[in-house]
Amino acid sequence: MMSVIYLILGIGAIICAYRAMVTQRLLSSILFLACVSALVSVVLFLLGAQQVAVVELSVGAGLVTVLLVYALSVVGDDARDQISVISKPVALGLVALDLLLAGVLVFPLVEPSLNVSSFSLAVVLWQQRVLDVWIQIALIFSGVMGVLGLLSENAGVGAKKDEVHL
Amino acid sequence: MISPLNIVLVMIISLLGIGLYGLLITRNLIKMVLVLQILVKSAMIALVLAGKVSGNLGTGQSLAVTVIVADTVMAVVALALAVQVRRYFGTLDVPEISTLRG
């Protein structure tokens, strides 16, 4: 029973990811990415990582989607038929080789373990990996500052470009 | 029956493959950011799966949270840069804006 649910979720995620990559219109890609996030979040929940599932749902299906849509609205959707720099068969072959090897290497390792004695996420985050959490908070702040700095330079960069054209 | 863990493994590897293939193929900067998100999702599930298999689900989850934070910040900064690139270069076509060569 569980396997069937996993199977449906897994196949759904793969199809949505594939459609996200393939479609020409960026807006559709973003929506498919949101679907992938949602399905992945459910898989995580079923695996037993409930907190991460919630975080992933809100961040992946929420924050990132909104960000991408905002960026797209500023930039504009240039949907055109593009020939890729690297030929498709070559890329496909290379990636297939990689996946084959990775799969062969990892497959035997995946066995469910018997001891499920682990700490809860809260304990791990705030007691064992406290430093990590503080660094992440610093990272978020620096990211926000960086973006504010970048986006506030609008006037400077745009104006210079106009001067050059004059 | 195939165990759920194996199905998740197949999902991870497929998402990895789709992500890598997309990075190799795509020419649009914003689409690259999007495909990177898919790639990072596969890494995240892999971490949680590893946590579950080895028994330390808590550690696995905390690592996955770290990955989410890092990759979200990266996406934010990359998108801000993409906006600037559009203003400065006039295009988002990656081969056209690659001026660092030789």
Next chain:
Amino acid sequence: MVGLFSILLILLPWLGASLVWLFGDSRPKWLHSLAVVFSLASGLFSLGLLFGASSQVVVNIPVGGWFGNFTLVADGLGAELAAVACLVGSLAVIFSVDYMHGEPQLGRYYFFVLLFIGAMTGLVLSGNLLFTFFFWEITALCSYALISFYTDDPRAVSGGMKALIITQIGGAGLLAGALAANASLGSLQIADLLKGAENIPVGTLSFIAFGFLLAAAAKSAQFPFHTWLPDAMEAPTPVSALIHAATMVNAGVYLLARFYPAFEHVPGWSTAVTLVGMLSALLAGLLALTATDLKRALAYSTVSQLGYMVYAIGVGGVFASQFHLLNHAVFKALLFLSAGAVIHSVGTRDMLRMGGLGSKMPFVRNVFIVGALALGGLPFLNGFWSKELVLEAGLKTGNIWQFGFMLFGAGLTAFYTMRMTWLVFFGAPREDLHVHESGIAIRFSTGMLAIGTLTSWLLAGPLSALLSNSLPFHGLEYISTLNMAEEILLAPATWLALAVISLGGGIWIITKKTLSLAWFDVLVSSSFGFEWVNNMIQAYIGKISRALQKTQTGQMNWNIFGIVCALLVVLVILAWGV
């Protein structure tokens, strides 16, 4: 205590280099003072090291894993070369205060000079083969950076590139030998190689021996790698004095002397070393006969004298070669620095345009004459004693015709030395050049070196004691200064040599004709055909680098392709290993 001194000898110049870099180019007076202070301090510490030299390992820092331990061994050979490097280095730095006055980018200059002094002492004190190689490469980098110091002069840049490429070829030989030694012995320590040389199979030992010979010949500009030294004269003169006369080229001789007991029984090695030394001595002597550039003539004479040292090691006279190294460092630095004083004041390096400068620059003329007489081998100057020792070492263990060739070389030396001195300082002035007497820093440094030239032969006894006590594998015997002097003065070979030298000098004074045979000039200017080889090598390397540049397309998709390929390689390695 000795360990502390050894570490300080490496770290002090490097600390000075960092401080110079931090201060930047805007405060030249600070830079001059810092450089002088740090180099003098390391000179003093190196003197202290001489008194505590022994064959023990004084610094032993485990670096972990395959590298073994980072060891410093302050024995006689290392301490002597470190003292030469630091003391002559500090005199060259003092000279630079006047010579480089007002030059831009002083920070870069002093940074590399100080880095170089520290690296050289590290090279000679190191007890671990791999660290010797590291310091070797750092000295090659510094010499490249200093030769092409005037980056807008294309000749300087190409001279620097040539020096770099040729010494790197030697470095490859050193690395290959070190790795082969590690493979057979399991250890990278020099003492282990010296101890266990008999246990290494002959094939591997020959490979190591000839690899080291390759490295030494390339670094000391011996035949067939002698072409980089004359072209390296584009460097500022104190750099020429420091690197190419007093310290860096001695690294090759040091390498041969250090490993002599391990390799002396390798079939063909001693003969090869002797041959290399002889050919360099003669070839460079011939090339110096018609040189018109003052520094180029001095460069050829350096190659020739290094040939004498290498020849001495080949025939087994390790003490003779080290003594000649010490004396040569002093008088060659003197010659270079006083030549620098001349060049700095008249503004040209062409000897045919100079003439009669002696009356206008008396101090420089006097010190230059002292150095030239030492180079030629006048009795009671330091060059005489060590050159006689080298010739006699050859006579003891070699053939008579080897002695004859080296004697002919000594005659050539006397001839071109007299020619050089005469063309610059005596005779009628050929051109009206602006001349001014030199500043106080120049006079101080050259004066100290002149005093050294007159007296450094007295150090023969202490040097012999130092070397025989602290080098357990070399089997050297102690000989005091008095015994050595007696032995040399009473040997008939000495009188023969003196006759040849005076003949050489006399021929010049009598004829005063510069040789000008057309075919000889053609041979000389192409450096007996070796220039062609060098140009080919440089062109080839240039072609390869331009071809490789095409892979840097700058396209992001290709970069990602590279990353994915690397991932594939990693996965393959993992799969194969499992």
